[in-house]
Amino acid sequence: MSDVAVTRSGDESGGALFRLRTIVFLITVGVAAFVAMLVATAYAPGSTPRGGGAAHALSNSALGYSGILRLAEATGHQTRVIRDDNLLSTPGLMVLTPQTADTPMGEALTRRTRLPTLVVLPKWQTIPDKGDAGWVDHVGLLPSSEPEGVLAPGNKFKISRAPSGGRPLLTDGFLSESIAFSAPRPLQTMTGDKLTPLLTDQAGHIVLAQVGAGPLYVLADGDLLSNMGMREASNAQSALALLDQLNDDGQPISFDVTLVGLGRAPNPLRLALDPPFLAMTLTLVAAMLLAAWQAVTRFGPAVRRERAIAFGKAALVDNSAMLIRKARRQARLGGRYVEVIRDRAVTAFGVPPRLRDQAIDDYLDKLTARDRFSDLARAAESATDRASLVAAAQALHDWQKEKAQ
Incomplete structure (x- = not known):
C-alpha cells in the first residue's frame, strides 16, 4: 500500500480552498487580535460598583463624597480613587471613610504613619432605597459607639451630638480663616486626649482635630464633605480649601474605597505584563514561537519510511x-x-x-x-x-x- 494520496486530475494540492499564504495571514491576524485583547483586558480601567449609597467617594447618595471628588477634578486638582490595598501608602492626602466601628483600620494607618491622612467618622444610619438604586433612606443617627470605636483602642474620644442652628464654625491651628463652614444640623463633635483642635463650633467643641504630632486628622462630622454639604457654594469652597491645607503641596488627593469593600484585587494578567515578570513572559512567548516554527517547518531532507517487509x-x-x-x-x-x-x-x-x-x-x-x-x-x-x-x-x-x- 502506498503512503501517497491520490488526487483528482493529478493535482498535488488536494484541491485546497485557500493558499498557504492566505492561511498564514489569517492565523497571524487572529493571533495579533487575541494578544491585543489580552493586553486591553489587563490594562482596562474597569468599573466599580457604587456600594448601595454608602458614605464613600464613589457614592452619589446624600452621604457620599462623589461631589467633592468631582469638584476637585473640575478645579484642576490631581485625584485618585484607591481600590488596591497596595496603594494605601500613596503620597499626598488620603481620605478614609470607615462605615462602622469594626472597620479594620490598622493596616491603613500603619502604612500612612508619616503621610497626611483624613479619617471621616460615620454619622448617619441609612438603608438602601428600594425604588432607586444607589439612593438611601434616612433612618437616624448611628449609635455614638460606632464613630467612637473607629480608632479605638489606640485613640479614644467621646462623641457628642447637639443642635447647631447652622452657625459658622471656627478655624484654629494652621487652618486659614478662609475656611468658613456652616455647621451641619445636628452637629457631631468629639473630645479626647491627644486631639489638637483645627475646626470647632461656637462653644469650642472639636469638629476637626489633629491626632498626636503626626499628619493624622479626624473629622467628626462627615456632612462637611458629603454631597449633602456640597449644596451650598460656600461649604463646597471651604471643603476644597480644607483638603488643600491638609495636603502636601503638589501631591494628589486620594479617596480610599477599600475600607467599604470596593477594593479590586491585582489583575494576574497585568502582573504578567509588568516588570519584573515581563521578562519571563517574553521568554515563554519566544519559546512557544520557536516550538510552533519547528512544528510547521521541516529541518533537513525528507526521510522516507522503510517497508515493514523488504523486497528481494x-x-x-x-x-x-x-x-x-x-x-x-x-x-x-x-x-x-x-x-x-x-x-x-x-x-x-x-x-x-x-x-x-x-x-x-x-x-x-x-x-x-x-x-x-x-x-x-x-x-x-x-x-x-x-x-x-x-x-x-x-x-x-x-x-x-x-x-x-
Missing part, C-alpha cells in the same frame, strides 16, 4: 537468519552447509557423475593430504553451539577456496 532474496535471507537466530537453532545448520559445499565441489572439481554419497566424500578426500573433506564435514555436522559451527564453516570455506586456486 537478500531480504528473505536476512529475515530467515533473524528467525533462526531468535529460535537459537544456528548449530543445527551445519549439515545443510556441508551439503551446499559438497554440491559446489562436485561441480567445481569435476567429480564423476556415477559417484554417490560416501564415494563423493572419498573422492574429495584424495584431492589433498592435509585437510580431509570428510573430517571437516563431520566437524560441521557435530557442532553444538554457534562458535563451533562458525569455526567449522570457516574451515570448509577455506578448504573450498584453497582447492579452487
Whole structure:
C-alpha cells in the first residue's frame, strides 16, 4: 500500500480552498487580535460598583463624597480613587471613610504613619432605597459607639451630638480663616486626649482635630464633605480649601474605597505584563514561537519510511537468519552447509557423475593430504553451539577456496 494520496486530475494540492499564504495571514491576524485583547483586558480601567449609597467617594447618595471628588477634578486638582490595598501608602492626602466601628483600620494607618491622612467618622444610619438604586433612606443617627470605636483602642474620644442652628464654625491651628463652614444640623463633635483642635463650633467643641504630632486628622462630622454639604457654594469652597491645607503641596488627593469593600484585587494578567515578570513572559512567548516554527517547518531532507517487509532474496535471507537466530537453532545448520559445499565441489572439481554419497566424500578426500573433506564435514555436522559451527564453516570455506586456486 502506498503512503501517497491520490488526487483528482493529478493535482498535488488536494484541491485546497485557500493558499498557504492566505492561511498564514489569517492565523497571524487572529493571533495579533487575541494578544491585543489580552493586553486591553489587563490594562482596562474597569468599573466599580457604587456600594448601595454608602458614605464613600464613589457614592452619589446624600452621604457620599462623589461631589467633592468631582469638584476637585473640575478645579484642576490631581485625584485618585484607591481600590488596591497596595496603594494605601500613596503620597499626598488620603481620605478614609470607615462605615462602622469594626472597620479594620490598622493596616491603613500603619502604612500612612508619616503621610497626611483624613479619617471621616460615620454619622448617619441609612438603608438602601428600594425604588432607586444607589439612593438611601434616612433612618437616624448611628449609635455614638460606632464613630467612637473607629480608632479605638489606640485613640479614644467621646462623641457628642447637639443642635447647631447652622452657625459658622471656627478655624484654629494652621487652618486659614478662609475656611468658613456652616455647621451641619445636628452637629457631631468629639473630645479626647491627644486631639489638637483645627475646626470647632461656637462653644469650642472639636469638629476637626489633629491626632498626636503626626499628619493624622479626624473629622467628626462627615456632612462637611458629603454631597449633602456640597449644596451650598460656600461649604463646597471651604471643603476644597480644607483638603488643600491638609495636603502636601503638589501631591494628589486620594479617596480610599477599600475600607467599604470596593477594593479590586491585582489583575494576574497585568502582573504578567509588568516588570519584573515581563521578562519571563517574553521568554515563554519566544519559546512557544520557536516550538510552533519547528512544528510547521521541516529541518533537513525528507526521510522516507522503510517497508515493514523488504523486497528481494537478500531480504528473505536476512529475515530467515533473524528467525533462526531468535529460535537459537544456528548449530543445527551445519549439515545443510556441508551439503551446499559438497554440491559446489562436485561441480567445481569435476567429480564423476556415477559417484554417490560416501564415494563423493572419498573422492574429495584424495584431492589433498592435509585437510580431509570428510573430517571437516563431520566437524560441521557435530557442532553444538554457534562458535563451533562458525569455526567449522570457516574451515570448509577455506578448504573450498584453497582447492579452487
